[in-house]
Amino acid sequence: MTNLVWLITGCSSGFGELFVRQLTAEGDRVVATGRDAETRLAHLKETGAAILDLDVTLPQAEIEKKFKEAWDIYGTIDVLVNNAGYIQCGALEEISQEELQRSFDTMVHGPINLTRAALPYFRQRGSGWLLYMNSQSGFVGEPGATAYCASKFAIEGAVESLSKELAWLAPGIKPLIVESGIHGTEVMAKIQHVPSRVPFWEPLNEAARVRSRGNYENPAGSAPDMVSKVIQIVKGTGIAAGRDIPLRIPFGSHCLSEMRKKIEQLQKTYDDWESVAISTDLEEGKIPMPRLPDEK
Known part of the structure; x- marks a missing residue:
């Protein structure tokens, strides 16, 4: 198959870094992005990937400029991987509006703004x-993970x-949601826990800290293997050969x-x-708007 051009967000570690290393090893061209890219992505220069500074929380107009800059590096982009994110833990009562907003800016508005930037080119x-x-x-809410779950539910919708x-x-134009269970990446070591603001929730917060440490020290799934399979899905090879690709694909037996x-x-x-x-x-038969093609 012809090698592809990928634009990937959140490449400093975890899934993002794995995508960059596996794709460049396969001969694909990659625009690896992240905040403070010159410093935080310096370890990826050896891969041959193009390095671009990109903060996904920038306003729409700035995101569009960054997408064009990325497009112009190779003259095209075939795959946009919205990967940037982080985990903020804390009970709903303790999470501030500002903390919730930061999660939405990174994991909802960021991907949506980048999608808006990409669509005219893809169309x-x-x-x-x-x-x-x-x-x-x-898809499944978790106690003590209000901000993370709320943002992840929102982007699904x-x-x-x-x-x-x-x-x-x-x-x-094909969208794909990768629904990952616990796989071994550094994000599990970087979980942000809100300060104890309501004593009532301290047992929950401590349980969340213990679970986070356990997930990092004993992950349930292989992150490199998952990334490899996602690449196969996009390319229609390996596990994806001859298969129709759905909107969502889960990874991990616990998930x-x-x-x-x-x-x-x-x-x-x-x-x-x-x-x-x-x-x-x-009464039956009243349709408020024209039916779309996938509606029965």
């Missing part, structure tokens, strides 16, 4: 991949809507187990409350 060419490195926390918009009018558990709970709720749910229906 003109008629193709492109939009990857969102997400988490099981985008935004990208699901985007996928239906693209399927209708730009089917050559899959937690998601299935929630689906079972939801199904039971919908079955138990079906009669109540349909009791508010008005």
